[in-house]
Amino acid sequence: xxxxxxxxxxxxxxxxxxxxxxxxxxxxxxxxxxxxxxxxxxxxxxxxxxxxxxxxxxxxxxxxxxxxxxxxxxxxxxxxxxxxx
Numbered sequence: 276x277x278x279x280x281x282x283x284x285x286x287x288x289x290x291x292x293x294x295x296x297x298x299x300x301x302x303x304x305x306x307x308x309x310x311x312x313x314x315x316x317x318x319x320x321x322x323x324x325x326x327x328x329x330x331x332x333x334x335x336x337x338x339x340x341x342x343x344x345x346x347x348x349x350x351x352x353x354x355x356x357x358x359x360x
Contacts, residue, residue: 303332303340312343313350328353 310317323329324339329346331339350356 301342301344303342306339306341309341309343309346313346323350 304312306317306320310320313319320329320341324331329341329349331341333339
């Protein structure tokens with residue numbers, strides 16, 4: 276997912292705006308925060324990780340970080356949530 280934010284800037288020689296794109300950094304969160312945001316238990320998160328249902332970044336053997344948008348997309352795909360609703 277490549278999202279960008281555009282900022283309007285003006286050059287010194289002209290008064291025309293110049294579009295400058297800055298990449299949006301993914302928001303990483305801990306398991307407890309992810310569980311709270313999804314309204315599920317941390318055990319549900321553990322189950323999805325062990326079944327490789329949701330993406331994660333393993334920092335140490337016992338510490339994982341999650342990108343909310345990627346996790347939500349994986350869950351929508353798994354449970355076949357239709358975006359047209």
